[in-house]
Amino acid sequence: MTRVSGIWFLVCFLVFFSEIQEANGCTLCASVKLVSTFREDFSNPLVNFIATGRLGKAILRPDGGGGTEFAVGQVLRKPKDWKNTPSLVFEKYLPGGEKSPDSVTVLLGNWQNGQLTPLRAIRLESNASLPTIRNQVIQNPTPDTRFLTDIFSRLTLPEPELAADAFMEWAKAEDALVTDAAKKLSPMLVRTLLQEKATPSERLGLLSFLLGCCGILETDSVFLDQAFESKDPRWRSSRDGLLAGLVLLNPSLGWKRALESLSSSSKPLTERLATLRALKMLYSTGLREYRDFESREMAEAFEKAIGQMDLADIAVDYLRNWKQMRLEKQVLSSFPAKGEGPLLSRSILQYAIAFRDRPACAAFLEKTKKDQPDLVREIEEIYGKSP
Numbered sequence: 001m002t003r004v005s006g007i008w009f010l011v012c013f014l015v016f017f018s019e020i021q022e023a024n025g026c027t028l029c030a031s032v033k034l035v036s037t038f039r040e041d042f043s044n045p046l047v048n049f050i051a052t053g054r055l056g057k058a059i060l061r062p063d064g065g066g067g068t069e070f071a072v073g074q075v076l077r078k079p080k081d082w083k084n085t086p087s088l089v090f091e092k093y094l095p096g097g098e099k100s101p102d103s104v105t106v107l108l109g110n111w112q113n114g115q116l117t118p119l120r121a122i123r124l125e126s127n128a129s130l131p132t133i134r135n136q137v138i139q140n141p142t143p144d145t146r147f148l149t150d151i152f153s154r155l156t157l158p159e160p161e162l163a164a165d166a167f168m169e170w171a172k173a174e175d176a177l178v179t180d181a182a183k184k185l186s187p188m189l190v191r192t193l194l195q196e197k198a199t200p201s202e203r204l205g206l207l208s209f210l211l212g213c214c215g216i217l218e219t220d221s222v223f224l225d226q227a228f229e230s231k232d233p234r235w236r237s238s239r240d241g242l243l244a245g246l247v248l249l250n251p252s253l254g255w256k257r258a259l260e261s262l263s264s265s266s267k268p269l270t271e272r273l274a275t276l277r278a279l280k281m282l283y284s285t286g287l288r289e290y291r292d293f294e295s296r297e298m299a300e301a302f303e304k305a306i307g308q309m310d311l312a313d314i315a316v317d318y319l320r321n322w323k324q325m326r327l328e329k330q331v332l333s334s335f336p337a338k339g340e341g342p343l344l345s346r347s348i349l350q351y352a353i354a355f356r357d358r359p360a361c362a363a364f365l366e367k368t369k370k371d372q373p374d375l376v377r378e379i380e381e382i383y384g385k386s387p
């Protein structure tokens with residue numbers, strides 16, 4: 001039985017996760033805790049050892065230390081100096097063990113100088129799931145449209161780890177890639193997942209958007225609209241994805257709901273924030289009518305948001321980040337009176353500084369310097385100098 005060093009565990013653990021390249025991620029999954037995927041972990045250079053096996057009992061030593069036994073099964077990746085050892089002891093407690101005789105653990109680690117530092121343990125409820133893991137270790141796929149569409153069916157699998165990993169790949173993909181891949185999905189499969197009560201609620205927003213990309217107008221737009229209007233908390237937390245999907249599938253109805261949501265500051269803030277996230281998702285799809293604000297409704301929705309003190313700073317920040325100048329006049333004219341709306345004041349000044357080469361923004365900065373010199377000086381020190 002070989003003992004695994006615990007000295008390097010923390011160092012390797014931190015380096016392991018810092019080495020993972022993170023994508024911007026899907027806008028609709030911003031509230032989801034993004035963890036590393038199988039693909040990211042398998043491709044990480046620190047992971048030079050991957051093996052299947054079973055966790056054994058926890059061990060408590062007389063000196064107060066302890067560990068966990070691991071019976072090594074098949075080694076899927078091994079370093080050059082790996083010795084065929086039937087079992088290991090980790091100086092780390094991995095609770096639970098296998099749930100049944102058919103369950104298995106896939107262990108990822110860093111083998112160095114004859115010692116193994118465990119970095120991740122993937123618990124599989126069934127040995128039948130192992131071929132999926134083996135194939136991904138060998139193929140090291142690229143996260144493109146084909147990869148996303150290929151793994152989508154894993155969301156229907158009874159194996160929790162495989163389903164969660166498939167969702168995480170979609171959640172970490174950029175919006176334009178998500179949109180492109182979603183068009184190739186089976187509407188029936190997406191619809192089934194949305195209607196399945198066992199589907200975790202944090203997946204509903206993304207799934208709703210996917211249905212908007214690939215769904216059937218006559219039936220799926222009705223479903224999305226009913227879910228958007230529902231008072232059920234399960235759907236209320238997914239309003240951003242529902243609305244973005246509804247706009248794509250049924251623009252007239254979707255924009256009606258969006259503009260209704262932003263029609264008044266008396267609407268719940270959470271509802272209006274969800275609508276802004278839906279607009280951000282639509283912009284990030286890369287579709288010209290949203291990205292270039294050619295959609296009249298897109299411009300109208302942002303104009304409504306700019307007119308609401310508790311929402312305007314977020315809307316202005318979006319426009320600045322997107323370098324969108326179509327609503328420049330509305331942004332600058334929304335500058336609050338002295339002492340009011342500090343967040344909005346800062347957002348608008350930052351917007352003006354970002355586009356200070358434009359006559360209207362330059363004139364606004366000069367005027368504001370005279371009225372509120374301290375505030376302008378503070379924002380300039382943080383974000384740059386105006387001419």
